[in-house]
Structure formats: structure tokens, C-alpha cells
Amino acid sequence: MDLVAIYAIDILGAIAILALLSVGLAVVFGMMKIINLAHGEFMMLGGYVAILATNQWGVPIWISMMVLAPLIVGVFGVLVEHLLVRHLYGRMIDTMLATWGLSLAVIGLATMVFGNTTVGISSPLGGITIGARQASGYTLFLIALAAGVMVALWCLLRFTDFGLRARACMQNAAMANALGMNPNGVYKMTFGLGAALSGLAGAVLAPLTGVIPTIGAAYIAKAFITVISGGSAVIAGTVSASGFFGAISQGVTFLATPVYGQVALLLAAIVLIRLLPQGITGRFFKRAI
Amino acid sequence: MSTLLLETQGLGVSFGGVHAVREVDFRLERGEVRCLIGPNGAGKSTFFKMLSGQLQPSRGEIRFKGRPLRGLATHEVARLGIGIKTQVPSVFEGLDVRENLRLAAARRAQGVPDEIVAQVLAEIGLDAVAGTPVNALAHGQRQWVELGMILASRPELVLLDEPAAGMTHQEVRKTADLIGAINRHSTVVVVEHDMAFIRLIAGHITVFNQGEVLAEGSFDDIMAHAEVRAAYLGKQGETHAPGA
Amino acid sequence: MRVPVISLALGAAAVAAAILVPTVVDMFSLLSMTVYLVMALLALSLAFVWGHGGILCFGQAAFFGLGAYAWAIGAFNFGPGLAAMALAVAVPAAFAALLGYFMFYGKISDVYLGVITLAVTLILFNLMNSTSGDSYRIGQALLGGFNGIPSIPPLTLPGAAEPLSPEGTFTLAALILIAAYFGLRAVMASRFGRVVAAVRENEQRALLLGYNASLYKLAAFTLGGALGGLAGMLYANWGAFVSPGVFGLSQSAQIIIWVIVGGRGTLIGPIIACVALQAMVTQLGAQHTVDTGLVLGVILILFVLLIPRGLAPTVLDACRRVVRPAKEQA
Numbered sequence: 001m002d003l004v005a006i007y008a009i010d011i012l013g014a015i016a017i018l019a020l021l022s023v024g025l026a027v028v029f030g031m032m033k034i035i036n037l038a039h040g041e042f043m044m045l046g047g048y049v050a051i052l053a054t055n056q057w058g059v060p061i062w063i064s065m066m067v068l069a070p071l072i073v074g075v076f077g078v079l080v081e082h083l084l085v086r087h088l089y090g091r092m093i094d095t096m097l098a099t100w101g102l103s104l105a106v107i108g109l110a111t112m113v114f115g116n117t118t119v120g121i122s123s124p125l126g127g128i129t130i131g132a133r134q135a136s137g138y139t140l141f142l143i144a145l146a147a148g149v150m151v152a153l154w155c156l157l158r159f160t161d162f163g164l165r166a167r168a169c170m171q172n173a174a175m176a177n178a179l180g181m182n183p184n185g186v187y188k189m190t191f192g193l194g195a196a197l198s199g200l201a202g203a204v205l206a207p208l209t210g211v212i213p214t215i216g217a218a219y220i221a222k223a224f225i226t227v228i229s230g231g232s233a234v235i236a237g238t239v240s241a242s243g244f245f246g247a248i249s250q251g252v253t254f255l256a257t258p259v260y261g262q263v264a265l266l267l268a269a270i271v272l273i274r275l276l277p278q279g280i281t282g283r284f285f286k287r288a289i
Numbered sequence: 290m291s292t293l294l295l296e297t298q299g300l301g302v303s304f305g306g307v308h309a310v311r312e313v314d315f316r317l318e319r320g321e322v323r324c325l326i327g328p329n330g331a332g333k334s335t336f337f338k339m340l341s342g343q344l345q346p347s348r349g350e351i352r353f354k355g356r357p358l359r360g361l362a363t364h365e366v367a368r369l370g371i372g373i374k375t376q377v378p379s380v381f382e383g384l385d386v387r388e389n390l391r392l393a394a395a396r397r398a399q400g401v402p403d404e405i406v407a408q409v410l411a412e413i414g415l416d417a418v419a420g421t422p423v424n425a426l427a428h429g430q431r432q433w434v435e436l437g438m439i440l441a442s443r444p445e446l447v448l449l450d451e452p453a454a455g456m457t458h459q460e461v462r463k464t465a466d467l468i469g470a471i472n473r474h475s476t477v478v479v480v481e482h483d484m485a486f487i488r489l490i491a492g493h494i495t496v497f498n499q500g501e502v503l504a505e506g507s508f509d510d511i512m513a514h515a516e517v518r519a520a521y522l523g524k525q526g527e528t529h530a531p532g533a
Numbered sequence: 534m535r536v537p538v539i540s541l542a543l544g545a546a547a548v549a550a551a552i553l554v555p556t557v558v559d560m561f562s563l564l565s566m567t568v569y570l571v572m573a574l575l576a577l578s579l580a581f582v583w584g585h586g587g588i589l590c591f592g593q594a595a596f597f598g599l600g601a602y603a604w605a606i607g608a609f610n611f612g613p614g615l616a617a618m619a620l621a622v623a624v625p626a627a628f629a630a631l632l633g634y635f636m637f638y639g640k641i642s643d644v645y646l647g648v649i650t651l652a653v654t655l656i657l658f659n660l661m662n663s664t665s666g667d668s669y670r671i672g673q674a675l676l677g678g679f680n681g682i683p684s685i686p687p688l689t690l691p692g693a694a695e696p697l698s699p700e701g702t703f704t705l706a707a708l709i710l711i712a713a714y715f716g717l718r719a720v721m722a723s724r725f726g727r728v729v730a731a732v733r734e735n736e737q738r739a740l741l742l743g744y745n746a747s748l749y750k751l752a753a754f755t756l757g758g759a760l761g762g763l764a765g766m767l768y769a770n771w772g773a774f775v776s777p778g779v780f781g782l783s784q785s786a787q788i789i790i791w792v793i794v795g796g797r798g799t800l801i802g803p804i805i806a807c808v809a810l811q812a813m814v815t816q817l818g819a820q821h822t823v824d825t826g827l828v829l830g831v832i833l834i835l836f837v838l839l840i841p842r843g844l845a846p847t848v849l850d851a852c853r854r855v856v857r858p859a860k861e862q863a
Contacts, residue, residue, distance in 0.1 A: 035644060037651075087838060092644045093589060094837050099589075101833030104786055108827025217782045220666065221655035224648045259663045266656050273649070274639045341741060367743035379741065381734040392731050395724065396743050442742060 002131025015246030016146035024198030039079030040216020047211035050203035069203035185271020231279025236288035300349035327497030342366030372444030393438035536560025551707030555700035575806035582757030587733030592650030598779035600765025621766035659778035680774025802845025
């Protein structure tokens with residue numbers, strides 16, 4: 001019985017991690033149709049903010065991870081939108097290329113500043129005993145956080161003024177403009193929101209993997225696969241895709257090794273995209289947010 | 290050999306709740322020139338897209354030379370002998386005129402592609418710009434390149450979606466001549482709005498309205514048809530009605 | 534097929550250079566130039582797939598890496614000869630065919646192609662990175678995880694008693710590059726190549742004419758994958774070493790940057806850009822103030838924002854504008 005609980009926690013944990021590292025990208029891609037190849041670097045910066053703030057500036061870890069990191073990376077995101085992305089609207093491929101250049105530049109800069117070694121931070125939560133077994137308290141935290149973020153985001157998009165405007169601009173920017181909304185301002189905030197979410201993810205994942213300038217590469221492949229497989233609905237897509245892939249990857253990891261878990265994720269993604277080229281929410285849950 | 294080239298039975302397609310084409314029964318004889326008219330949104334272009342394999346029907350049958358077309362991919366339908374000039378000219382923008390024609394000529398069963406290209410260039414009158422990329426040409430010329438591709442590939446059934454759109458009077462005359470040239474070797478269905486142009490081409494007319502066939506007949510029949518006049522012809526009908 | 538005299542002349546000159554250069558250049562320069570040529574082959578492969586085929590492949594490094602690893606594994610298991618070489622081309626080609634099948638027959642469009650191909654190469658990177666330990670081996674070859682596979686036996690041509698010398702390696706790389714360049718030019722001018730260009734320009738119209746667009750894209754993509762794999766093989770042979778870095782983000786980015794800077798409309802532009810940028814990276818690598826990635830990233834951003842068509846088309850256009858008024862005045 002406790003073994004089932006452990007397995008359940010591990011699977012939900014894998015799903016939660018996948019959801020967290022994808023949601024920032026999903027916001028930017030789902031709402032602005034922009035492919036931000038610097039997503040991994042936003043996460044990396046979030047990780048560094050969390051670690052520096054905690055280890056060097058004495059900020060309590062929960063604040064560095066959940067407040068400072070998203071805030072600082074969010075502001076950085078707004079800056080990036082203003083200086084770079086804004087000039088390339090409508091040019092999807094050029095946006096991809098420019099954000100890829102940004103990714104390289106940021107990694108280079110981070111390497112110059114932080115060096116090439118991994119810095120770590122200890123997990124703020126210990127283990128939890130379930131029956132005869134130990135589960136990671138931090139995993140439970142991540143599960144709760146992922147759920148919380150999804151709910152909060154859904155409420156933001158569904159119930160607030162900003163959410164309505166963001167969804168309007170996403171559907172039809174010209175019409176939104178005609179109605180007096182400023183799509184540029186909305187896009188800035190949306191991109192900033194996506195960046196903040198990525199920063200948050202990078203920060204909360206730092207205790208698991210440590211941070212190094214190149215850590216973005218580990219996340220970006222999975223994030224993109226999840227977002228594209230999810231389809232255009234931001235939340236429904238992220239939740240359904242991470243649920244699907246997280247379960248498969250963790251399931252295979254149980255049966256074999258993490259390496260095979262990764263392969264299984266890739267194969268599942270290939271099959272899914274072949275069958276549902278518009279992603280999961282291209283076919284199911286079409287009207288969802 | 291049957292003279293029936295194309296036949297649809299109960300053909301229809303719906304998007305969500307919108308029935309773009311309802312239930313169309315359509316018959317086309319070999320060698321005909323048929324005109325499809327009707328108001329915007331009547332389903333004419335959508336009908337064409339189903340015939341050319343660009344859109345899968347939701348219901349009904351299409352039979353071309355007795356062969357069912359449902360389920361075939363676009364390029365498979367094209368290989369069976371159906372060619373289309375789309376509403377918005379669809380050509381190989383960055384390639385020059387000669388290349389565009391050569392790619393089409395290569396699809397014809399018989400004949401030397403280079404010879405076909407030379408002949409078609411003369412027919413469409415674009416020899417002078419044969420080496421120019423199509424995206425540098427004027428609108429009317431681009432339409433002719435597309436018509437030229439039809440001439441070069443010479444499919445058995447040719448679908449022309451508004452071939453005279455956006456053209457001057459002179460250009461319209463030339464387009465009508467080109468359609469005549471196409472008709473020498475192929476059966477043609479033309480979607481058009483300009484009734485004067487349709488009279489030039491002269492053929493049977495099928496009237497579409499709200500996704501269905503409203504009426505069929507000769508030019509004079511259609512002009513006199515009460516429902517057609519009400520639904521569509523309006524002022525144009527008054528100018529062209531017999532006795533006017 | 535009419536071959537312009539100037540092409541023949543340039544080709545002959547290039548072949549002559551391939552044979553003569555090793556005799557006049559010092560060893561260090563020779564080794565540097567060899568790897569530049571190998572990378573130029575990689576740039577060429579993407580220039581063909583992206584520039585001619587219009588296929589946005591961000592993961593050309595995947596085929597490069599697969600070719601490198603296949604060569605290493607083949608060399609350890611079958612000896613560093615023809616069999617291993619064949620493997621180094623066949624494995625990436627087969628992978629390209631499979632991946633291409635899923636992408637093109639699944640009607641996956643433009644931007645998604647870029648993301649998926651990038652994701653694939655990154656996944657390969659992560660995969661190869663985790664293969665440390667004795668259990669990860671293929672036949673005689675230990676995969677080595679993030680440390681890679683060292684001491685790959687050097688290429689020995691069939692019938693030769695000794696492995697290829699550095700001079701021979703340079704000449705081989707140069708000849709392969711020349712052959713690939715002219716070969717691709719021929720492919721691009723062939724009926725197959727013209728259809729690939731048509732599919733790039735307007736896939737719908739190609740379908741409406743009866744061309745099986747997915748098949749043509751698949752073929753072009755596979756050819757690009759094979760060439761990328763060949764470059765990988767030459768690379769692994771050059772360094773006698775291969776590591777997961779061949780699949781990495783940095784490698785993938787560099788290939789894209791070569792083609793963007795060189796210009797997508799030509800084959801020669803990316804080759805020149807590749808050599809120039811590699812030389813620059815080597816210089817940068819020697820000093821330690823500015824990170825190479827930073828410089829490359831900034832270059833990419835600047836080119837996308839300011840010179841999106843790349844250098845070769847921009848330069849050619851400028852030349853045409855100078856030449857035409859001169860002609861009109863004459």
C-alpha cells in the first residue's frame with residue numbers, strides 16, 4: 001500500500017516537474033504564438049537568482065525561490081520583449097532565431113560571470129515517512145506548487161481584466177486594437193508573465209539539479225515537446241500533455257532506467273504528434289483555456 | 290465509352306455547424322464548358338476544393354471517370370487528371386515563368402516538356418518575361434502563368450476559380466480565348482461573377498446558392514429563371530435578360 | 534548537361550589546391566584547415582536542406598553526431614575502413630528518413646519542424662550524456678557518457694597498409710567537400726531538384742500538379758542527413774574522438790548561424806561563412822575575456838534583425854546594382 005503511494009507520488013512529481021518547466025513557454029507560445037528558444041535560459045537565471053539570494057544575500061529560501069526569482073526574471077522578460085521580440089512580430093522563424101541568439105548570448109554571459117561549475121542549494125524540505133518507506137517532501141511541494149500555479153493562471157486568464165485582454169489579443173490583435181486595447185502593452189505583460197513562470201520553475205528545480213549556465217539545454221527539449229503536444233490551449237494543453245508524458249516517462253523509468261524513460265517520452269511525443277498534429281487541445285478540450 | 294466525366298451525389302461538407310456545401314448532385318459531360326455562378330458564400334470554391342482533393346467531403350460521393358475520389362490525397366487526385374486554377378493565384382513565386390511552366394509540362398503524359406513550354410509561352414503571350422520570377426509580374430500576368438500551367442499539364446478536367454478576377458477588359462478577352470484553347474483538349478468548369486464574361490465563354494450554367502444547386506440550364510434559361518434572379522442576378526440580370 | 538567553363542575551372546583549381554596545400558602549409562595550420570573543411574561540409578548539408586529544400590531543420594547536429602558516433606562504433610567493431618564509413622553515412626540517413634517520414638507525412642509545418650528537430654538533437658545529447666559505465670556499450674565500443682569515446686582508430690583506406698596521414702586526411706576532406714558541392718549543384722539543377730525547389734516555393738501548387746510533396750521533402754532531408762553524417766565521420770576521424778557535444782546546443786546553433794550569416798540562397802555563402810566564423814571562434818577561444826557563445830549569440834541576433842538574408846545574397850545584390858548601371862552607361 002505504501003509502495004503504491006510512493007509510486008503515485010513519483011509519477012505525480014514527474015508530471016508536476018514537466019508542467020512547471022513547460023508552463024512559462026506555454027503562456028508565451030499559446031498566447032503570442034512565439035517560440036522562445038531562450039526559455040531554458042530564463043529558467044537558468046531563475047535558478048541563479050534563487051541560489052545567489054539565499055546563499056549570498058541571506059534571503060530566506062522560500063522568498064528567493066517563489067518571489068525574487070519570478071520577479072527578477074519577469075522584469076528581464078519584459079526587457080527582452082521591448083528590445084528584441086517586439087521588432088519581429090509576425091516573423092515566427094526570425095523570432096525563433098533571435099531568441100536562440102539570445103539564449104547563446106545569455107549562456108555565454110552567465111559563463112563569464114558564474115563560471116562553468118554547478119552550484120547547488122540544499123532542499124528546504126526533508127523526507128516524509130509513508131508506512132515503511134520514505135518519500136521526498138520536496139516532491140510533494142512541487143506537486144502542490146504545480147497545481148497551484150495552474151489554478152492561479154486559469155483564474156488569471158478567466159476572471160481578470162488582464163486575462164480577458166490577453167485572450168482577446170491572442171484571438172484577434174487587430175480587433176483588440178480597434179476596441180482600444182493596446183496589444184503591445186498586453187504582449188509585454190504576457191511575455192513578462194511567461195518569463196516569470198520560467199524563472200519560478202528554474203528556481204524551484206534548483207534544489208533538485210543544481211544550476212550551471214548550460215542547464216537550459218536539459219529542460220528546453222522537454223518543455224517544447226510538452227507545449228507543442230499540448231496544443232494551443234495554455235492550461236488544458238500543458239496539464240494534459242505533462243500528465244501524459246510524465247506518466248509514461250516515469251512509468252518506464254520504474255521498469256527500466258531514467259535513460260529509457262527519456263527515450264519513451266520522445267517516442268510517445270513522436271507518435272502523439274503524428275496522430276494529433278495540432279496537439280492534444282487541437283482535437284480535444286477545444287474551447288478550454 | 291461513357292461521356293459522363295464527373296459526377297457527384299449528395300456531396301457536402303460541414304465545418305462545425307456551418308454547412309458550406311449541403312447536398313450537391315452534379316453531372317458533367319466530357320468536352321463541356323460549364324459555368325458555376327452564385328453569390329459569395331454559396332459554396333462554389335468549397336465545391337471546387339472537394340473536387341481537386343484539397344478538402345475531404347463530410348458526406349456524399351464524387352466519381353471521376355467512374356472512379357471514386359473520396360479519401361484520395363491531393364496529389365493523387367491531380368494525377369488522375371484534375372487540374373485547378375485557384376481563386377488566389379497559386380504559382381511558384383520565386384521561380385521564373387519558364388520553370389513554372391516546365392514543372393507543369395512535366396506532368397503531361399505525352400510530349401517533350403521544353404517544346405510544350407515554348408508553345409504555351411507563345412499562347413499566353415509571356416515570351417518576353419519567360420525568365421522573370423513570377424513574384425515580379427503584374428496580377429493579370431500571374432493569372433496567365435497559372436492558366437499556362439493548366440495548358441501545359443493538360444489535365445482532362447480543368448477547374449477555374451475566377452480566372453478573370455481583377456482583370457482589365459482587354460485581359461478578360463484574352464482570358465476567354467485561353468479558356469477556349471484549354472477547352473480544345475479538356476473539359477472545363479469555370480466559377481465566375483462577370484455575366485458578360487460568362488456569355489463570352491458560352492456554356493451551360495449551374496447556379497449555386499447556400500451550398501446547394503439552385504438551377505441549371507443555358508444562359509437564357511438562367512437569366513429568365515425567377516428564383517435565380519431573386520437570389521443572385523439582381524441588376525446584372527436586368528441588363529442581360531432576353532429582350533432587354 | 535551543359536557545365537559552365539568557369540565552374541570546371543574553379544573545380545579543377547580546388548582539386549589542385551586539395552592536393553598541393555598540404556605540401557606547403559605547417560602541421561598546425563593543416564590540422565585547423567582540415568576541421569574547417571569538415572564543418573564546411575556540415576554547413577553545406579544544411580544549406581541544401583534549408584536553403585534549397587525550404588526545410589527548417591534546427592537539428593542538423595543530430596545527423597552530424599550520429600555519423601560521428603556510428604564511425605566510432607563501427608571503427609571499434611569492424612575496423613576503421615569502408616564498413617565503418619558506410620555505417621557513418623547509413624545510420625544518420627536512416628534516422629533522417631524515419632524522422633522525416635513522421636514530420637513530413639504528418640504534415641508538420643515550418644516552425645514546428647524547427648522545434649522538433651532541435652528537440653531531437655537535444656534529446657540525443659541528453660541520451661548520450663547518460664551512457665557512462667560499462668553497461669553502455671555497442672559491441673566493442675564503450676559509449677562513455679559525457680566523456681565520450683577516445684582513441685578512435687584512424688581511417689585506413691581499403692588496400693592501404695597505413696592509416697591516412699594528416700596530409701591525406703586534409704586532401705580527403707577537401708575532395709569530399711568539392712564533390713559534395715558540385716554534386717549538390719547537379720542535384721539542384723536536376724528534375725528532382727527543381728521539384729524540391731517548387732515544393733519549397735508553394736507546396737500546395739506542387740500537390741495540385743500531382744507531385745508527392747512529402748516524398749520529395751523526405752528525399753531532400755535524407756540526403757542532407759547523409760551528408761551531415763559524413764561530416765560527422767570526418768570530424769570524429771580528425772580528432773580521433775567523439776563526445777556528446779556533437780549533439781549539443783552550441784553545435785546546433787553554429788550550423789544555423791553559418792547558414793544565416795552566409796545566406797540561404799546559395800551553397801557557397803554558408804561554406805565561406807562557416808570557415809570565417811570557425812576561424813573567428815578559434816581566435817576567440819584563445820583569449821579568455823569574452824565568451825565565444827556570447828559573441829556568436831550577438832552575431833545571430835544582429836543578423837536576424839539587420840541582415841536577415843545573409844551576406845552572400847546581400848553582397849550579390851549589391852554587386853548586381855553596381856554592374857547594371859555600369860552596363861547601362863556603356
